Amino acid sequence: MSIFYFTAILSILFSVLVISAKNPVHSILYLVLTFFTFTVQYILLNAQFVAIVNFIVYMGAILVLFLYTLMLINLNKDSEPMKTSLVKVAAVLGGGCLLVVVVASLKATAVSDPVLFKNPDLGLVKNLGKVLFNEFLLPFEISSLLLLSAMVGAVLLATKDPKTT
Amino acid sequence: MESLFNTAKSVPLNHYILLSAIIFSIGVIGVLIRRNAIVIFMSIELMLNAVNLLLTAFSVYHGDASGQVFVFFIMALAAAEVAVGLAIIVMIYRNTNSIDINVLNRLKW
Secondary structure, X not given: OHHHHHHHHHHHHHHHHHXXXXXXXXXXXXXHHHHHHHHHHHHHOOOHHHHHHXXXXXXXXXXXXXXXXXXXXXXXXXXOOEOOHHHHHHHHHHHHHHHHHHHHHHHHOOOOOEOOOOXXXXXXXXXXXXXXXXXXXXXXXXXXXXXXXXXXXXXXXXOOOOOOO | OHHHHXXXXXXXXXXXXXXXXXXHHHHHHXXXXXXXXXXXXXXXXXXXXXXXXXXXXXXXXHOOOHHHHHHHHHHHHHHHHHHHHHHHHHHHHHHHOOOEHHHHHHHOO
C-alpha cells in the first residue's frame, strides 16, 4: 500500500518537472522517469503484460524517437520560446479548474471499495491473448492498417522533396 | 512477489482515479503553458498514460480483461500519432527554422 503512494507522489513530481523544465532534453528524461513509475504501478496491479509493453514501447521506442527528433532539430537554449506569465497563470488556473471539477464529482460518489484481485491471472499474456484474438480480432487487424498508414505518412512527410528545395 | 500484490489490495479505487486526474491535469497545463511543440507532444503522452493507468485499474477492479486489451490499442494509436506528429514537426522546422507553435499563426483561415 505504501509503495502505491510512494510511486504516486514520485510520478506527480516527475510529471510536474516534465512541463516545467527549461531544457527539452531534461523534459524527455523526466518523462522516462514518469513512465517508469507508471510501470511500477502496473506491476502492483499485477498487469504484467501491460507493464512490459509500457516499458518496451514507451520508454524504449517512443522516447528514443523524441530524443532523435530533438537531436535532428538542434535547439539552442536562447531560442526556447516561452509564453508570457499572464498566459501561464491563466493556463494553470484552467487546468486547476479541470482538476477541481473531476475531484468534486469524485467526492459526490460513495466511498469506493479497495481494488481487489477478482481474477489474479487477469493481466497475464495467456488471458490477454485469448481475449485479444477472440473478441478484439477485427480492431487488432485494423490497428495494423493504422500503423502501416502512419509509417507511410511519416516517411512521406519527413523525406526532403528534391523538387521544392 | 505474492506479498507485493497483497499490499496493493488495500488501495481504494478512488485514489487511482485521483492520481490519474492529477496527471491528466498536469498534461493539460503543460499543453497550455508551453510553446515548444515537442514539449506539447510530451504533455499529450502524459495524458494518454494517465488514461492507460485508469483503464488498467478499472479492468483489475472489475475482473474484466477488455480494459487491458484497450490499453494496447491506445498504445498503438500513440505510437502512430507520435511518428506522424514528429515528422510534421521536423517538416515545420525545416520550413520555418523554429518549433515555436506561434509561428503557425499563418495557418489561420
